[in-house]
Amino acid sequence: MQVGDIVVRKSYDKDITFRIIDIKESDSGSIYVLKGINLRIIADSLGEDLERVDKDTCSDYEQIFNRKVNTSIKKILLNRTAIDLRNLNRSVAVKEKKDLSFGRPGKILHVDGDAEYLDVCLKVYKQLNLDAVGKVIKESDQPKEIVEMVKLVKPDIVVITGHDGVVKDIKDFMDLNNYRNSKYFIEAVTELRNYEPGYDNLVIFAGACQSHYEAILDAGANFASSPSRVLIHCLDPVFICESIAYTNIEKVVSIKDALQNTISGAKGIGGLQTRGKYREGFPKSQYT
Structure with a gap:
């Protein structure tokens, strides 16, 4: 081989x-x-x-994942369509106001330790009409580079991910030394919170498969993996970001609703109450 x-x-x-x-x-x-x-x-x-196996072959396990991914994407897009239709059914005055309104979802910076996973994520961000900038940075280098990337991109939401994992036959899940890369995610989050302490000003998702969930949240992340130390799907951060980016800034993101569109669910992802990043504008420019 x-x-x-x-x-x-x-x-x-x-x-x-x-x-x-x-x-x-x-x-x-x-x-x-x-x-x-x-x-x-x-x-x-x-x-x-x-x-x-053939490169086009998927295990039964992954076929289930792929169906879940397609279902999540369709569900997200259908939900947005349903909201638009409800707006159309309102009174003429409200409809006219809506026609003159516009909106901007939150901007995303996705830093990933793996180029292939990042490429998959960026394609789905595009499918979901999200403004996302991707950067491949090795996990151990993320704490050193993350603040400068944020200053450059000026995102509303930051994803810090890559590879992680626990030591075989682990007994103490709270010992940070038993994790492959969790310490780097924690350091990166700490650097960001020193730069921007406000949880609603800069929303942070951090972690990968089996990451030290509790320590990442304690460092200042809004969302993290992995509460039950399970493997997470490479698109889980994307679906969390979509929920935040398209929730109106006047509202708090429903954590349970956000997790419904992820592949690993509450075993793989968790977080704190966070305000949405979607901003409505008025009036819409006649030149665009």
């Missing part, structure tokens, strides 16, 4: 599809480093446990 091959692990009932991203030699033979195609997971395996 070679770097770039698409594989599944036989010992895990072929539940997750991976790409081989590195091969390391050890006393017990070749160790294959794997990256999840859809889930933010890095793993390693001996060659004897791997089975090569």
Whole structure:
């Protein structure tokens, strides 16, 4: 097997599809480093446990995820259409006011430790008509670069994510030393909160698969992963951002409603009450 091959692990009932991203030699033979195609997971395996699959093949597990993703996107867009239709059914005076109004959803900066996951996210941001800027920054470098990126982009919402994970056979889930990259997410959030303390001025989502949820929230994030230390889907941050970006600034985002559109749900994502970032304007310019 070679770097770039698409594989599944036989010992895990072929539940997750991976790409081989590195091969390391050890006393017990070749160790294959794997990256999840859809889930933010890095793993390693001996060659004897791997089975090569076609690049277009998805496990039953991932087919369920893909259906959930498509359902979430359709649900979000249909909900916006339903709101527009309700506005059309109002009185003529209200309708005329609405026709002269315009709105701007919150701007998003998405910093990711993985270029492929970021590319997938940016495509869905575009599908959902969201203004998003993406930047690939290695997890360990995120605390050093995040504030300058925010000064440059001037976002309303910041996503800080990449890869993470817990040590095998972990017993103390509150010990930060048992996590691959949680400390970097925490440091990045801390840097941002030192720059902008207001939770409603700058909304922060931080974390990845199995991240130290409690410590990330304590550092100042509005939303974080992963309350039950589960794997999260690469698009979970996107769906959280959509809820915030399109909720009127006069309203507080319903955490439960926001989680309904995510793939991992309350086991993978949680957060604090946060005001929306959608701003209505009036009147609409006749030149645009």
